[in-house]
Amino acid sequence: MAFRKFLPMFDRVLVERLAAETMSKGGIMLPEKAQGKVLQATVVAVGPGSINKSGALQPVCVKVGDSVLLPEYGGTKVLLDDKDYFLFRDADILGKYEN
Amino acid sequence: MAFRKFLPMFDRVLVERLAAETMSKGGIMLPEKAQGKVLQATVVAVGPGSINKSGALQPVCVKVGDSVLLPEYGGTKVLLDDKDYFLFRDADILGKYEN
Amino acid sequence: MAFRKFLPMFDRVLVERLAAETMSKGGIMLPEKAQGKVLQATVVAVGPGSINKSGALQPVCVKVGDSVLLPEYGGTKVLLDDKDYFLFRDADILGKYEN
Amino acid sequence: MAFRKFLPMFDRVLVERLAAETMSKGGIMLPEKAQGKVLQATVVAVGPGSINKSGALQPVCVKVGDSVLLPEYGGTKVLLDDKDYFLFRDADILGKYEN
Amino acid sequence: MAFRKFLPMFDRVLVERLAAETMSKGGIMLPEKAQGKVLQATVVAVGPGSINKSGALQPVCVKVGDSVLLPEYGGTKVLLDDKDYFLFRDADILGKYEN
Amino acid sequence: MAFRKFLPMFDRVLVERLAAETMSKGGIMLPEKAQGKVLQATVVAVGPGSINKSGALQPVCVKVGDSVLLPEYGGTKVLLDDKDYFLFRDADILGKYEN
Amino acid sequence: MAFRKFLPMFDRVLVERLAAETMSKGGIMLPEKAQGKVLQATVVAVGPGSINKSGALQPVCVKVGDSVLLPEYGGTKVLLDDKDYFLFRDADILGKYEN
Numbered sequence: 001m002a003f004r005k006f007l008p009m010f011d012r013v014l015v016e017r018l019a020a021e022t023m024s025k026g027g028i029m030l031p032e033k034a035q036g037k038v039l040q041a042t043v044v045a046v047g048p049g050s051i052n053k054s055g056a057l058q059p060v061c062v063k064v065g066d067s068v069l070l071p072e073y074g075g076t077k078v079l080l081d082d083k084d085y086f087l088f089r090d091a092d093i094l095g096k097y098e099n
Numbered sequence: 100m101a102f103r104k105f106l107p108m109f110d111r112v113l114v115e116r117l118a119a120e121t122m123s124k125g126g127i128m129l130p131e132k133a134q135g136k137v138l139q140a141t142v143v144a145v146g147p148g149s150i151n152k153s154g155a156l157q158p159v160c161v162k163v164g165d166s167v168l169l170p171e172y173g174g175t176k177v178l179l180d181d182k183d184y185f186l187f188r189d190a191d192i193l194g195k196y197e198n
Numbered sequence: 199m200a201f202r203k204f205l206p207m208f209d210r211v212l213v214e215r216l217a218a219e220t221m222s223k224g225g226i227m228l229p230e231k232a233q234g235k236v237l238q239a240t241v242v243a244v245g246p247g248s249i250n251k252s253g254a255l256q257p258v259c260v261k262v263g264d265s266v267l268l269p270e271y272g273g274t275k276v277l278l279d280d281k282d283y284f285l286f287r288d289a290d291i292l293g294k295y296e297n
Numbered sequence: 298m299a300f301r302k303f304l305p306m307f308d309r310v311l312v313e314r315l316a317a318e319t320m321s322k323g324g325i326m327l328p329e330k331a332q333g334k335v336l337q338a339t340v341v342a343v344g345p346g347s348i349n350k351s352g353a354l355q356p357v358c359v360k361v362g363d364s365v366l367l368p369e370y371g372g373t374k375v376l377l378d379d380k381d382y383f384l385f386r387d388a389d390i391l392g393k394y395e396n
Numbered sequence: 397m398a399f400r401k402f403l404p405m406f407d408r409v410l411v412e413r414l415a416a417e418t419m420s421k422g423g424i425m426l427p428e429k430a431q432g433k434v435l436q437a438t439v440v441a442v443g444p445g446s447i448n449k450s451g452a453l454q455p456v457c458v459k460v461g462d463s464v465l466l467p468e469y470g471g472t473k474v475l476l477d478d479k480d481y482f483l484f485r486d487a488d489i490l491g492k493y494e495n
Numbered sequence: 496m497a498f499r500k501f502l503p504m505f506d507r508v509l510v511e512r513l514a515a516e517t518m519s520k521g522g523i524m525l526p527e528k529a530q531g532k533v534l535q536a537t538v539v540a541v542g543p544g545s546i547n548k549s550g551a552l553q554p555v556c557v558k559v560g561d562s563v564l565l566p567e568y569g570g571t572k573v574l575l576d577d578k579d580y581f582l583f584r585d586a587d588i589l590g591k592y593e594n
Numbered sequence: 595m596a597f598r599k600f601l602p603m604f605d606r607v608l609v610e611r612l613a614a615e616t617m618s619k620g621g622i623m624l625p626e627k628a629q630g631k632v633l634q635a636t637v638v639a640v641g642p643g644s645i646n647k648s649g650a651l652q653p654v655c656v657k658v659g660d661s662v663l664l665p666e667y668g669g670t671k672v673l674l675d676d677k678d679y680f681l682f683r684d685a686d687i688l689g690k691y692e693n
Contacts, residue, residue, distance in 0.1 A: 005592050005593045006564070006590050006591075006592055006593075007590055007591050007592075007593060008589065008590040009556060009557075009585075009586075009588055009589060009590050009591065010556070010586060012589065012590065014590070045590075047590070048556075051547070051553060052150070052152065052153075052154050053152045053153075053547065053548045053549070054152070054153055054154060054547075054548075054549055055547050055549065055551050055553060056154050058150060058154060061108060061109070061147075062108075069105070069177065071175065072175075076566065076567075076589065078564065078589065078590075087589055087590070090108075091108075091109060093108055094107065094108060094111065094175065094177065094186055095105050095106050095107040095108050095111065095113070095144075095146070095177075095186070096105075096106050096108065097104050097105055097106075098104045098105075098106060151249070151251065151252075151253050152251045152252075153251070153252055153253065155253050157249060157253060160207060160208070160246075161207075168204070168276065170274065171274075189207075190207075190208060192207055193206065193207060193210065193274065193276065193285055194204050194205055194206040194207050194210065194212070194243075194245070194276075194285070195204075195205050195207065196203050196204055196205075197203045197204075197205060250348070250350065250351075250352050251350045251351075252350070252351055252352065254352050256348060256352060259306060259307070259345075260306075267303070267375065269373065270373075288306075289306075289307060291306055292305065292306060292309065292373065292375065292384055293303050293304055293305040293306050293309065293311070293342075293344070293375075293384070294303075294304050294306065295302050295303055295304070296302045296303075296304060349447070349449065349450075349451050350449045350450075351449070351450055351451060353451045355447060355451060358405060358406070358444075359405075366402070366474065368472065369472075388405075388406060390405055391404065391405060391408065391472065391474065391483055392402050392403055392404040392405050392408065392410070392441075392443070392474075392483070393402075393403050393405065394401050394402055394403075395401045395402075395403060448645070448647065448648075448649050449647045449648075450647070450648055450649065452649045454645060454649060457603060457604070457642075458603075465600070465672065467670065468670075486603075487603075487604060489603055490602065490603060490606065490670065490672065490681055491600050491601055491602040491603050491606065491608070491639075491641070491672075491681070492600075492601050492603065493599050493600055493601070494599045494600075494601060500691050500692045501663070501689050501690075501691055501692075502689055502690050502691070502692060503688065503689040504655060504656075504684075504685075504687055504688060504689050504690065505655070505685060507688065507689065509689070540689075542689070543655075546646070546652060548646065548647045548648070549646075549647075549648055550646050550648065550650050550652060571665065571666075571688065573663065573688065573689075582688055582689070
């Protein structure tokens with residue numbers, strides 16, 4: 001897995017967005033433009049955490065495999081082995097889904 | 100309940116707005132546009148809290164089931180099981196109604 | 199009292215503005231537009247206080263019943279039982295009148 | 298004294314500006330517009346002080362009766378018993394005159 | 397000395413700029429406009445210092461009589477006994493000349 | 496090696512970008528303009544680290560020889576022995592590749 | 595040496611830029627405009643350091659005689675004994691060259 005080789009720094013979290021739904025509820029094929037941005041993703045790698053004012057390490061709150069909800073905006077696109085991943089700060093992830 | 104599966108992160112609070120009043124005081128049906136934004140809501144899920152400068156966890160001040168008053172602006176719309184919920188920071192909630 | 203049921207959060211203070219003077223010093227009735235914004239108000243409910251950097255609770259400095267002077271701008275209008283109240287941060291209240 | 302009844306909050310200081318000079322050095326009467334803003338004032342009431350990051354009270358550095366020099370801009374005009382007073386933050390007062 | 401009566405507050409420093417050079421190196425009289433702003437000055441009064449985050453007093457680093465170099469911009473002009481002085485924050489003074 | 500003589504200050508990291516790919520996947524020579532900015536780089540020198548609020552030294556998280564992923568923007572170009580290097584803050588480096 | 599008399603305040607560092615190269619690599623005389631800004635400089639005087647949040651003195655990280663690399667922008671020009679020197683904050687100096 002490409003990302004095992006990539007280690008995000010500090011409180012950054014590497015995620016892979018779920019595949020976009022290509023068919024509408026009514027069963028109609030959606031052209032790419034109509035497929036909204038996918039906000040659900042899976043965590044594939046996490047940084048060690050951030051260092052707070054007193055110098056202590058603050059670990060991130062998600063772990064590899066977590067299913068999370070991303071904010072509409074923000075994040076940095078990262079190309080790893082020709083595949084798109086995204087880097088978000090731990091604090092910007094809205095929430096996670098209980099497995 | 101869909102939200103039981105969704106866990107807000109840090110000091111975020113997931114709320115469900117009360118249904119908008121469809122009838123005016125005088126008993127006249129209100130068209131959707133005339134139904135103002137509903138600022139009262141019920142808390143359906145809460146995050147663990149935020150981490151302060153010294154690294155200690157600061158729990159949120161509302162709990163599931165609380166009836167709260169939302170600010171006019173802000174909040175993030177979240178679609179869970181085809182239903183609209185909203186995420187607010189604990190510190191942005193104006194107040195709560197005693198049960 | 200409607201506000202007894204409403205509990206402001208953190209360092210917010212719920213106040214009720216004094217009634218505007220409808221007559222000028224010379225005894226002339228003032229049209230609503232000419233009645234300036236009333237900056238004196240009574241405290242009707244207070245939040246528990248804010249949490250400082252070290253995590254300690256900082257109680258608010260006014261109490262229910264205090265007569266206070268509001269700043270010209272700021273504050274959030276809150277409708278409770280069809281009556282207008284206003285929420286101010288404790289730190290934004292200019293001063294209080296000795297009873 | 299009206300201000301004895303008014304207690305500024307936190308690190309606010311209530312001052313009364315000295316009367317503007319109505320006559321120029323050469324003995325000519327100055328129209329109101331030509332009388333510059335008076336920057337010297339007397340302290341008439343002080344707040345308890347501000348609360349620093351560690352939660353300790355930081356008393357203000359001027360006391361009632363002090364003669365002070367105000368900055369050109371800033372301050373909030375406050376009408377007390379039909380007389381103009383001004384509220385400044387302790388930290389914005391430029392200096393004081395030894396009595 | 398007028399300034400002995402004026403006590404700057406906190407970390408403010410009262411300085412008197414050196415007289416501008418009225419003659420160029422080549423001995424030509426300089427019109428007022430050509431006399432650049434004088435950045436060298438003498439300290440005539442100092443405040444007690446500023447209060448840091450933990451509430452401790454941080455004294456200023458210059459003393460009365462020091463010859464200092466002022467920044468090009470900033471500072472507040474103060475008229476004392478009809479003479480121009482300038483108030484600078486201790487932290488804005490660029491450096492001092494060894495006597 | 497030129498950079499051994501150059502010691503970045505504080506939490507700055509000196510990196511050398513990998514050579515840009517001059518040929519597309521399909522084997523076609525890419526004109527310089529089409530060769531995107533290279534975001535992968537090697538660390539060639541690191542500063543001692545930054546000093547946090549409490550005065551303790553916070554060492555940088557990468558070491559000489561690490562292969563890192565740079566952000567799209569930011570960084571300062573530095574010419575050393577006629578070769579282009581780049582200075583980034585430790586906190587701005589997105590992640591590193593496991594060797 | 596003029597600067598021995600000038601003591602920068604706090605974390606300021608006084609530097610003298612190296613002379614600009616007047617001849618190009620190919621031996622052609624460069625007109626003044628073509629001689630880029632010199633970013634290498636020598637430290638000629640340093641301040642005592644800055645005072646951090648807890649009131650402790652944070653000494654500067656360069657010493658007199660160090661050869662340093664300046665950022666492209668920033669710094670304050672200071673005329674001492676008719677010679678141009680520049681004041682930079684310690685934290686803005688990019689790095690130093692090992693002697």
